[in-house]
Amino acid sequence: MGLLILTVAGCAPEAAPVPTSEPLEAPSGLAIAVGTDGFVAGENRVPFVAFDGGKPAAGYESAEVDVYPIGAGQSKSVWHGEATSYPDYDIPYWVISPDFPKAGFWAVVVHLVASDGSVSDGEFAVQVASSINSPQIGDIPPASHNRTLGSEPDIELLTSDLDPDPDLYRMTVAQALDSGRPTVVSFATPAYCTSRMCAPVLDSVKAVAADHKGQVNFIHIEVYKQFQPLVYADEMETWGLTSEPWTFVIDAQGKVAARLGGPLSRGELEQTLSELEGS
Numbered sequence: 001m002g003l004l005i006l007t008v009a010g011c012a013p014e015a016a017p018v019p020t021s022e023p024l025e026a027p028s029g030l031a032i033a034v035g036t037d038g039f040v041a042g043e044n045r046v047p048f049v050a051f052d053g054g055k056p057a058a059g060y061e062s063a064e065v066d067v068y069p070i071g072a073g074q075s076k077s078v079w080h081g082e083a084t085s086y087p088d089y090d091i092p093y094w095v096i097s098p099d100f101p102k103a104g105f106w107a108v109v110v111h112l113v114a115s116d117g118s119v120s121d122g123e124f125a126v127q128v129a130s131s132i133n134s135p136q137i138g139d140i141p142p143a144s145h146n147r148t149l150g151s152e153p154d155i156e157l158l159t160s161d162l163d164p165d166p167d168l169y170r171m172t173v174a175q176a177l178d179s180g181r182p183t184v185v186s187f188a189t190p191a192y193c194t195s196r197m198c199a200p201v202l203d204s205v206k207a208v209a210a211d212h213k214g215q216v217n218f219i220h221i222e223v224y225k226q227f228q229p230l231v232y233a234d235e236m237e238t239w240g241l242t243s244e245p246w247t248f249v250i251d252a253q254g255k256v257a258a259r260l261g262g263p264l265s266r267g268e269l270e271q272t273l274s275e276l277e278g279s
Contacts, residue, residue, distance in 0.1 A: 030057065032110050032122035035093060035197055036261030037243050039128045040136065043099045047262045048083075049091055049197065050112060050122060056091050060112040060120075067098045070105040070125060083110070089204070089265035091196040103130040133240025135256045141185070141248060142238045143174035146221050159222045160191030165206045167213070168220040173235075176217040177254040182276055184209070184216060184269070187236065188245035189223035197263055201245040204266045208273070216273065251276055 031054075035047035050057035063085070066077035078101055083094040100106055105127055112120045135141040149169045152158055158169050176183040186205045193199055202220060209218035223244050225233040236244075249258040249272050257279075258272045 029053070030112070030120050030122045032108075032124045033197070034108070034124045034126060035263045036246075037127075038132055038134060038241075038246075038261055039100065039126050040132050041100055041102050041128055041130055043097055044128075045095060045097055045258075045260060046108065046126065047093050047095050048108070048110065048124065049093045049263070050110070057112070059114050061115050062113045063094050064111040064113070065096050065098070066109045066111075067100070068107045068109065070107050077109075086263075086265040086268050088267045089263055090200040091263070093197075093263045093265075095268070100128045103128050134246070135239060135248060135259065137256050137259060139256050140177075140254050141173065141250060141256055142235070143177055144221070144235050144238060145172050145174055146219070146233075146235055147225070148172060159220060160189050160224070160227065161202055161220070162191065164220075165209065167209065168206070168218050171217055171219055173219060173221075176219060177250070179217055180252055182216045182252050182257075182273065183219065183250040184247060184273075185219045185221065185250065186245065186247040187221050187223060187239070187241055188247075192224070192230070193244060198245050201247065201262075201264045204264050204269055205247065207266045208269045211270075212273070249273065249276060 031051045033049045033051065035049060050060065063083035065081055065083055067079040068077055079098040081096055081098065083096045085094050086092065105125055108124050108126060110122045112122065114120070147158055148171060149155060149166060155164050155166060155169060173185060184205060186202060188202045190199055190202045205218060205220065221233060221235050223233060223236060224230050245262065247260040247264050248256055249260070251257045257276050260272070
């Protein structure tokens with residue numbers, strides 16, 4: 001099966017409606033879509049989805065991944081690892097945590113292993129920067145005074161979610177950082193990012209929030225502060241975000257413990273919080 005390079009980042013807030021993160025036309029054979037952007041030199045979480053004939057690929061039990069530099073005349077892999085599968089999402093996805101040695105363009109080659117032992121290869125490319133403006137692991141994020149139900153009682157002006165959880169709009173980030181509890185901050189626009197790659201992220205956050213009441217702060221910041229016409233929230237610029245969705249897990253000391261761009265299942269978010277508690 002031939003290789004198909006398909007570089008599709010998360011929903012970028014350049015125009016509305018936000019473009020889909022899935023192939024618009026059904027390709028023949030295997031295609032791999034990367035689920036986010038914002039990669040920086042060093043270790044990164046890289047989510048990806050495998051498509052077969054335009055539909056989510058099924059029947060693969062594991063995935064081995066190699067990373068190669070592009071245009072450097074080098075054929076040796078600089079990183080090799082096994083991807084983790086998260087099937088508990090509207091569109092199943094995989095995650096790797098490669099260490100990119102430096103800024104530049106990198107080819108990510110995925111070897112998907114089926115139950116009968118056969119291997120299918122797919123590939124995508126990512127751009128890695130030397131630095132980016134959004135909060136990195138270990139950073140103290142901006143102490144945002146985002147809008148809440150206290151400052152704006154009409155929840156329909158705070159979120160495009162059609163079934164919002166009011167608890168996600170009661171606290172500012174500044175208050176959360178002073179609370180002494182871990183915090184989950186999710187930047188997403190559920191009504192305007194409609195692909196199955198990114199739209200269900202807030203559903204995952206709401207489900208996990210229900211299981212951690214009083215233990216972890218959960219905050220949803222809508223990408224838009226005004227819907228007619230669409231005007232981006234101030235926090236998108238303050239946090240240095242140029243795409244969405246992004247979910248940040250902040251530890252009890254107020255430092256970023258995980259930055260999760262693109263698809264995020266309930267299971268992965270629960271796992272991230274468990275690792276935070278264990279540390």
